[in-house]
Every structure is written in structure tokens, then in C-alpha cells.
Amino acid sequence: MSSRDTIFKAIRQGLGRGPLDDAARAKLDARIAEPPQHIRATVDDADLVARFAQRFESRSGTTERIASLADVPAAVAALAESYAIAPSAVVGTALGELAWPEGWQIDHGAATIDVMLGVSLAWRGIAETGSILMLSGPERPITHNFVPETHVVVLPVEHLVRHYEDCWVALREAGQGAPRAMNFISGPSRTGDVEQTIELGAHGPRRMHVLILG
């Protein structure tokens, strides 16, 4: 008997029943198709942007409001200058149309070990926790989110939602199933592994800056 069969047999034996019948399976499948909605954290803030920013900043992230997509390069350049980061970044083609200032080197490929700055487009922002949701795809390489020491994320306000669950609704509407990777990111990389004292930049970005667009 394969390990799989052994385990399924043991599970059913433990539960004191054989395989579920069609009716029971249909009921469980219906539960997946129409997921029950559970209790959530109350998010009654009128101003979701303010809540998002407050929560995100509480975990050492920084935010900034910008008016249009065209403002992104200047905001990134200003940040780079203030931290003395060289004018070079990995940027997904989701943000491929931006006009960068002269002297900037922009790479649309996967992040390599020496990349210091990444700029990405968020898929959603979640006000409840002040998190962003990144989806992987050809236009949004996942390495951009984790390899660079500084990560800048563009979050269009129309993509700011209240709860995690709002992301699932949007995801199901998009109809593509789950992408290879989805990342909720809620601040810079951190560790408490040395004497339970928080240090930033354990492995992932040491700095995270969200440009709230709109």
C-alpha cells in the first residue's frame, strides 16, 4: 500500500467511517465554493488611508502620499538620495512606463544579489493591518520584494481595502486562481532572535516605503 493510501485509511479509521458519500462531498465542496464569512476585526475608520499609514508605520515602515504615477520616480530619487543609495533600481514592468530622471539605471529583470533598491506595484493594500498584498507574475517579479535592501511600493488608493477578505473577493473576481506567490507584507524585515529585541533588516528589506497614490 502506498503511504498515501495508508494515511487515508488511517484517517478514515480514526474518524470511524469510510470515504464520504457524494452528498457529503458535495456539501463540503459547496462550502469551498461559497466560503462562510467569519468574524473580522472591526475597521470602522472613515479614512482608510490614515489607518493604513498609521498601522504600517507602527512597524517601522514609512509612507508618503503622491498625486500621480508620474511622481513616482522623483519620490524614489529623493528617498535614494536621503539614504545615499546609488541611482539604480529593479522595477517590474507593471511600472514599466515611468520616466526616470537622468542617470538612473532601471532593470526589469529578477533581482540579483547586489541590488539595493526595488520599486514595485502593490496589488492591494489592507487597512486593517496596514499591509500590502503583492502578487507574482511576469510583470511583478517576486525577488523585487525581498532581495533589495530598500523596497518602495506604489499603492493606488483605489486598491486599498478594509480586510483580508476583500482581497479574496477581488482575487476570485479576477478568475485566475491563486498566482504562484502572494505576499502580505506589513513592514521591513525584522528579527527578535537575539535576546528578543527587534532588529530590522534580518534578511529582507531593511527599509520599506509606501507611496500612496491618489
Next chain:
Amino acid sequence: MSDTPTKPRPRVGLFATCVMNAFRPSIGFASAKLLEDAGCHVSVPAAQTCCGQPGLNSGDEDSALALAKQVIEAFEEFDYVVGPSGSCMATIRHDYPNLFADMADWRKRAEALAAKSYELLSFLTDVMGVTEVDAEYHGTITYHDSCSGLRSMGVKGQPRQLLGTVKGLTIKEMEDTDVCCGFGGTFCVKYPEISEKMADDKLANAAATGADTLLGGDLGCLLHLAGRLRRKGSPVKVYHTAEVLAGLADGPSLGEAPKEA
């Protein structure tokens, strides 16, 4: 005794925990006084011995079951069974019904007893509506929340509320008052080094309050803590809360030598 003429006096069977019965009779008398002051009629059935917890916690379910039957038989005639211990009363209230999972008639009786079983102080306040006591104690106390009382019987505010009405008494809360003192029944003799460390943590928190008296609602914990204090030569006094509330904390505290006459 303050009889309430309109209500019949509830008949209370006092559960004299085995440790109290042997080590600290004054807790039994204090309990009886508090109950009578609250308008109860108190009886102490002679057919009682132990709630069965030692067996239950050591894996000996059979003996726990046998003793549970004995307790049920001794106490089911009363309106309430009340004891000055969160831990014994939690056994009666929460464990007895489960012990008889496969014995329908006994389970019923166990459930009936469970429903009317109470830890002393929560009974006084929550059932009898006692809000104050007539007692005096001159000292600063800190109160240790014994685990079963706190988590299984919901004893937290009640002792503090009543202690607050004792004349001359000041309450100082210690840090981690809800953390186990390391007694744990047979735990304290099976793992004495760990138990000692837990006692020392507890006593350090108690000492940090500057209190001269440590109170609690479970004699097992108190014997363990008083024993540790005496060993370390500390002058901190240890009493059961009921002794203070009943005005019976004038004798030697736990482990303290009786005063020369």
C-alpha cells in the same frame, strides 16, 4: 447570625478539604463563620474524606471515581456544597461529571452536585450576595491567585472585594499574581527543584510589594509557599483568605511558632 426571615436558610454542606482538616482547622471554622454570617445553615458531614484529586491527577481514575461516589453520597442532600479551596471544588464541579461519562445514573447525580458546588468566597459574594465582612486585620497583604480557583472557578475579584472591607488592611497587588506558585499537588514532591524555582519567583514578586502578609484561597499552595518562606527565614506571614475575613487570623500564621503563653 443574620437570619433573613423571608428566605429559608440555605443548607450548606461544608467540604472540609483533607489538607485543611489535618493542617489548618481554623480555615474550616472561618469558613463556617462566614457562611453562617451570610445566613446559611452549615453542616460538616462526617462521611467525607477527600475529593479524589490525588488519584485523578496521578492517572488513577478508578480511585478518583470511588471517592467521587463517596462525596456525592455525602453531599447531595444539601442545597450547596462549599469548600475553602478552588482546587477541590473545581474537581467536584468540572471533573466529576466527566468521570462518569459512561454511567448515566451516576453522571446525573454528579452533574447535580457539580451545579451546586462552589468555592467559598465566590459562593459568599456571587450566590449569597455578601459585599462586606466585619473583621479587622492590621497589615499589608498581597493576594496570590491559586490556579484552579482563578481559571476553573472564576475566583478573582471576590476575595479582593471582601478583603477591601477588612478594617486596617491594605492590599498591594504583586506582579504575575495569576502565575502558578509551583505547588501542583504531587508535582511539588516529584519535581521539587522546579517547584522551588516557581515558589521563589512567586515569593520574589510578593516581596517586591512590601506586604507583610501573603494570602490565598488554597491551602496546598499556602503550605508550599509558607514552607519555603520559613525555610528562607522570611518573616512574611501566610494565612488563608477566609481566616482574615472571619477575623480568625489572630493565631500563629502558617508555619509560625505559637506564641509563648
Next chain:
Amino acid sequence: MEFRSPEFKTRAVHALHDANLQKALSNTKAGFVVKRAQAAAEMPEFEALRDTAAEIKNHVLANLDHYLEKYEAAVTAAGGHVHYATDAEDARRIILGICKKANAKRITKGKSMVSEEMSLNEALIGEGYEVVETDLGEYIIQLADEPPSHIIAPAIHKTKDQVADLFAAAHNKPRKTDRAALVAEAREVLREKYFTAEVGITGGNFLVAETGSSVIVTNEGNGDLTQTLAKVHIVTSGIERVIPTLDDLSVFLRILARSATGQETESYTTFSTGPRRPGDIDGPEEYHVVLLDNGRSKMLGSRFQDMLRCIRCGACMNHCPVYGSIGGHAYGWVYPGPMGSVLTPLIKGMDGTYDLPNACTLNGRCQSVCPVRIPLPDLLREIRHQQFRKDMTPKRQKQALKLWRYVAERPKLYHFAERIGVRILASMANGKGKLRSLPFDPGWTGARDLPAPTGRTFLELWQAKRGDK
């Protein structure tokens, strides 16, 4: 991982005298306990979420076969592979096979307690692979050649100075004592490893049946680098970790971090669904999930089924005063503290695990914080019952119980014996109010005196005073 639970007692005493360990453990309270309490207090829905989480887990367990099938089908549809392993050996064989096929030399690992259960590192290293733990805590203890002592903070027992020594020895760099500098040094060393590993192994906190995703929750981002940069990603998880839908998962996201570290959320919650897709320019080329049974299916339908709700948050150990006194190593296997004291005897067997469920005061603080409301004290007591039935309870204790029962079942004899006993003890105390030592001492007077009885029992005095009222 080496099984040292039989040495519990000696290791516990050793731990009590380890000054570094005691210093490290004292940080737990401020680090975890206070923050969890704050996080719970700040969220009015927290208690209701705990109920819901327990309900969802119960629902999954009752239908585990179905949800595993759904999950497996979804992973396969996304191009991944699901492997089932009945026990640790089975799992090692599967993973060694994948690594061999991948022509791996270097393997990076995110934190995975299930892989510890498999003794995976030992097996991989034995086959000549270089294995690098990338979670900072795991990395530290890997350098120290020690097992984890906590399920979410594996190096919680190490002080900064000890870390400094380990890094100085391993990295060939000047010794640093500044915390930030230590973290930065590890970052630099490990970065190189992520980019050159052929295989990345992570755990899986949750498996979503709806999408076929494995989910990890971390603060460091090491798991993401591990799984994104290696050619082959292997997820190790337990068969009980499946969750029906993303909406169900959301409940757990709200309670996990709060229970574990007192955070509203950790920095990274990462969903992985199959390998790199057409057009992707990064991500692993292969994606495998190894689902371990190792005794879990046997818990289903048993009195221990509730234990399968566990989400490995660590709150029970953070709040356990015994764990807080002796740390995790004394427990001698992968899972320490309350949850480990239940799981270890169930997974490794009753032999050699006698002390684990017994070294507990049944104070219930663990249960009061468990996000999925596992009745840990009841389960520990249930294991004691099984030990008793298997005749594993020490003889002396059994005899004492027998005698105690004999007497306690006979009230007259009992009260007579108590009357004699208190008189003897009172006379031994000789007016001092306490006893420094006892004949046949079962272990009481090593560290404490025994407050002496006054010489009469309560019943005796009551009857004299009041008759039988």
C-alpha cells in the same frame, strides 16, 4: 533530532542552574507574555475569533480526508507535487530523493518544526549536502550544534554574548557585540547562501485546500528568500494543517501573530502555489509538498484529537511557568512546553516520556491562552491515565495511591488515621510551628519546611464544639 526526553529530570535540574539560560528565559515575559496580553486586549473580537478558529479546525479534522484530496488536487493543478509520508523515515527518503534528482549540493532551510520531527538535517548532512538554516534563531543554534528550545524562537536560550562567540568562530570575522552588527553579519553571510542553493526547504503553517497554497508566516523574510531563489522548493508540513478556504485562513492570520508574538501581524505572510509559471522571471522551477503523518492520524477519533488543532504558535510555552523555569531543551525533543508534553508521548511513544505530562502543575494558564482552545491540562492528565493503565507509574507512587484509596474510602479509618497523623507531626514540631525534615520524606523538605498541624483535626474539633449539626 536526538530523543532525550528520558533525561528530563537531570536536564531540568541542569537548566535551573544555567545562569545564561535563566537570564535568557527572563526575557520571555516582557517579550511575549505582556505583548500577547496587550494584543488580545486591543482586539474586541479576539475571543470570538478563538472560538471560530477552533470550530474551523474541528470541521477540518472531521473531514480531513476530503480536504486533503482537495488540497492535493489544487497543488497538482498548479504544477506542484504532493507526497505523503507515514513517518519520519518515509519523509527523509522522499526528500533525499528530490534533492538527489535536483543535483543539489547546498540546501537552504526556513524554520520548520516538522523537518525537526523528521530529523531531516541529520539525514541531509549524512548524505553530504550542505544544509544552511536561514531563520536567524535556527542559524544560531545550528552553529551551536543544538536543537531548538522554542518552536517560534528557537534560540531564545542564547544570550547576545553567546551569539557573538558563535559568529566570531564561524564567520572568521572580528567579534561583534552590538546586536545590529550581529544581525547584519548574519544577513551578509546568509545572502550568499540563498543565491547559490539548489533546494530550499520551508515549513507550511497552513495549507489552503481552495487554492492549493502553502502558507508561511515569518518576520525575517528568510523563508521567502529560501523558497524564491532555490531551483526546487520543498514544503514540509503535517497532514492536519489544511484549511478549507482563504476566508477560513483569515481567521487564523488574525490570531496567530497575536498569540505568538503579540503582533497584530508578522511582517510576511506568504502563499506559495506551485512552481514558476510561464513568463515568470523568478521563483522555483519545482514545487513539492511533503505531508507528514507520524502519529497524527492515530489521534483522530481518540481522546487526543483536540491536539490536532494546534497551530504551533508557542503561546502555551510562553505562558507555562515550568517552561519558563527550565527552558525548552529539558523536554528533550522537538516540541517543548505544554503542547510538546502532549505531542511527544503521542508521537514518540510512552516509553521514555514519562516525565513530560507529569512535570506540570495543571495550572491551566496554557489553555487560557491557546488560540484554538486546546484543553491541554485535560490532555496531559489523560496521558497520565494511560501511563497508569500501562503500569508506568512508579511503584512507590502506585502503592501510596493504593493505600490512600483504601483509607480514604473508609471515613472512620481515615479520620482516625488523620487524628493520629496530626498528633505525631505536631509533637515532632515541638512548639516550633514547622518541621525541617520528615521521616519517609517524599520530597517536601528539600527546599521547604512543613508548616506543622496544630494537633487536632478540623472534624474532631468541629464535632467536639458543635456536635453533628
